[in-house]
Amino acid sequence: MLREATPDDVHLMLSWRNQETNRQVSKTSHEITPDEHTRWWSAVRVDPTRRVLVYLRDGVPSGVVTFFDLRLDEPRSGSWGFYLDADGLAGRGETLPAWLEVMREAVDHAFDHLGLERLDGEVLAHNTVVRQMNRRFRFVEGSPRTELSDGREITVIPISLHRDNRRRR
Template sequence: MTSVLRPATERDLDAIRRWRNHPKVRRASFTTHEISAAEHRRWWDGVRQDPSRRVLVYERAGVAAGVVTFSGLGGEIVEWSKYLDVDGLGAERSAAWVDLEHEAIDYAFDVLDVQCLGAATLASNTPVLRLHEQVGFTEVRRYVREIDGEPREVVWNELTRADLRR
């Protein structure tokens, strides 16, 4: 299966917002409300003007199927996150998660020249935490963050260039 990461464009905005607003994606996110068109536009305008941030679209077999965001570029640790087109991928979703994880890590280290990649994940999101562990991420700390007025445990993982398993 051919996959690629490419810079997000204005044409991708509706799809990105639709994917982000999927109930499964919102449940695994730190911001769980439905993102309005105006809020999404403000986010996009901010990202485009910020050289420390990058938004990429994941294409699987030539079809846009997910998003990867990087923030803190130029800093000591670059944070990343990702989500997929839950409905569009259907039965391929699990394979796409693994593929996207590898594509994003390769992009971070090979294209962005990141030295340390960090990820904040809800402790309840065990499939993502297991995937991070399989590719070499190390749990650095746990902390509590308020989400929708409730305390939620968050796991911070890091992957350094030296620890990268290819």
């Protein structure tokens, strides 16, 4: 289940985002400071083009889904990303089922709740597991591009999914 993030979730979100597993597959790989996170949270709370949701697995907060660059005029589109409580889910042996569930719920939220026609995102080229999962959900990869981020060169691959191509439950 997805629900709107609240100020009570801020510390959990920061702890999950700073887990090594999540930093390795993010464009920003440094450890996020509490001040950086506070600035981010203050900005997203008042930005009408952003949504921050908490993913609940069996009632337990277990991840974050963000929607950004939302364009709610025609054609309706937006971008998204997510990260999970990798350490907590791994400890409970729930990583794969949670991963499938959060992706399904995020895609459903984008198309059924936000009413988007197209959902965009990005994945790092070395993140082959996520790339495979994206294909399973029928995301299409675009042309890779090289960027510098946190002092390292990364290859970023844009992805997109059109409402008509989504996998239905």
